[in-house]
Amino acid sequence: MPSPAPAAATGPTGTAAPPPRAMTIAGSDSGGGAGIQADLKTFNALRVFGTSAITALTAQNTEGVRDVHLVPPEMVAAQIDAVLDDIGTDAAKTGMLGTTAIVEAVAERVRFWRQRLGPFPLVVDPVMIAKSGAPLLDEPARAAIREHLLPLATVVTPNRHEAEELTGLEIRSLADARRAAAALHALGPAWVVVKGGHVEEGSAEAVDVVFDGHEWHELRAPRIATRSTHGTGCTFSAAITAYLARGYPVLAALQAAKAYITDAIRHAPAIGRGHGPTSSFYPWEPGGAESEPEGEPPGGGRSVPDRGGTARAVGGERP
Numbered sequence: 001m002p003s004p005a006p007a008a009a010t011g012p013t014g015t016a017a018p019p020p021r022a023m024t025i026a027g028s029d030s031g032g033g034a035g036i037q038a039d040l041k042t043f044n045a046l047r048v049f050g051t052s053a054i055t056a057l058t059a060q061n062t063e064g065v066r067d068v069h070l071v072p073p074e075m076v077a078a079q080i081d082a083v084l085d086d087i088g089t090d091a092a093k094t095g096m097l098g099t100t101a102i103v104e105a106v107a108e109r110v111r112f113w114r115q116r117l118g119p120f121p122l123v124v125d126p127v128m129i130a131k132s133g134a135p136l137l138d139e140p141a142r143a144a145i146r147e148h149l150l151p152l153a154t155v156v157t158p159n160r161h162e163a164e165e166l167t168g169l170e171i172r173s174l175a176d177a178r179r180a181a182a183a184l185h186a187l188g189p190a191w192v193v194v195k196g197g198h199v200e201e202g203s204a205e206a207v208d209v210v211f212d213g214h215e216w217h218e219l220r221a222p223r224i225a226t227r228s229t230h231g232t233g234c235t236f237s238a239a240i241t242a243y244l245a246r247g248y249p250v251l252a253a254l255q256a257a258k259a260y261i262t263d264a265i266r267h268a269p270a271i272g273r274g275h276g277p278t279s280s281f282y283p284w285e286p287g288g289a290e291s292e293p294e295g296e297p298p299g300g301g302r303s304v305p306d307r308g309g310t311a312r313a314v315g316g317e318r319p
């Protein structure tokens with residue numbers, strides 16, 4: 001039998017329809033529960049093709065961070081360029097960035113590639129400290145996130161501590177979280193989500209406060225009593241990014257991501273001696289697809305102009 005003709009030397013090599021694409025710019029967690037690893041697993045579970053630019057290696061497990069090795073900013077930029085030049089992306093997210101130089105390099109490349117490719121959505125998860133207590137962003141880089149990255153963000157997803165650091169406000173209640181969300185919105189992101197994992201921790205629900213500059217929303221879900229919360233913020237922001245890549249309007253992406261993270265926490269596997277990871281793959285477990293809406297996303301899917309269309313939906317770079 002003649003062997004099949006070799007693939008052409010140029011052009012796409014696959015034959016299946018291209019899936020939505022999402023890129024994560026974040027640190028590696030050797031323990032697999034947070035960072036790049038959590039992001040790529042989440043993209044995969046939500047049927048989005050994931051790409052990555054690694055900002056740092058961490059020697060980490062469920063008990064803590066043992067060591068951090070930062071990637072030179074030029075190498076972070078080179079990874080972003082290599083991916084976006086060839087593969088492109090339908091959405092991107094940032095996680096652990098480490099230093100001012102890396103924050104600045106990422107912001108510069110996002111601005112550059114948005115001009116080339118069109119204004120793809122960017123989710124900024126302003127990671128500062130690991131749950132285990134290790135710093136993942138140095139002190140001066142907090143100002144760089146405020147100055148350079150927040151103005152580019154379609155969605156910013158600080159937890160309680162990060163929202164306090166970025167605004168200087170103390171957050172003890174949902175009312176405080178709302179005040180912080182308004183202050184963060186003034187720094188430039190189109191949408192702000194102040195996550196409630198660490199707000200009113202004794203309450204029956206984990207409530208995230210959402211503000212788009214005009215309207216207030218809340219993402220509510222039962223609070224699950226568990227130690228398996230390593231990487232919840234990474235998984236949540238990756239799910240938002242995946243749903244944005246699939247064309248969901250922002251609020252629908254936030255709601256779908258909240259359902260996903262809640263189920264991922266609920267189905268967490270027993271792994272490690274410390275704060276264990278969540279389950280990114282529960283949609284594939286028997287009966288596990290309950291929070292994964294099937295069919296066309298709300299608003300009509302990838303063709304909706306909302307995906308990259310309006311400044312408010314995509315965010316950042318105000319005139």
Ligand SMILES: Nc1ncnc2c1ncn2[C@@H]1O[C@H](COP(=O)(O)OP(=O)(O)O)[C@@H](O)[C@H]1O
Pocket residue numbers: 158159160195196197198206207208221222223224225226229231232233234236258261262265
């Ligand atoms: N114990 C929990 N039960 C249910 N949802 C939770 C729990 N802890 C956190 N969440 C949710 O997980 C998401 C990530 O929040 P959070 O843990 O505050 O982020 P981070 O990992 O950045 O500290 C949010 O939607 C939050 O409400």
Ligand SMILES: Cc1ncc(COP(=O)(O)O)c(N)n1
Pocket residue numbers: 026027028029034035036058060095096127129130131132136229230231232233234
């Ligand atoms: C590489 C990397 N990125 C992000 C986090 C935050 O996750 P968590 O707050 O759950 O420790 C982490 N621990 N490691």
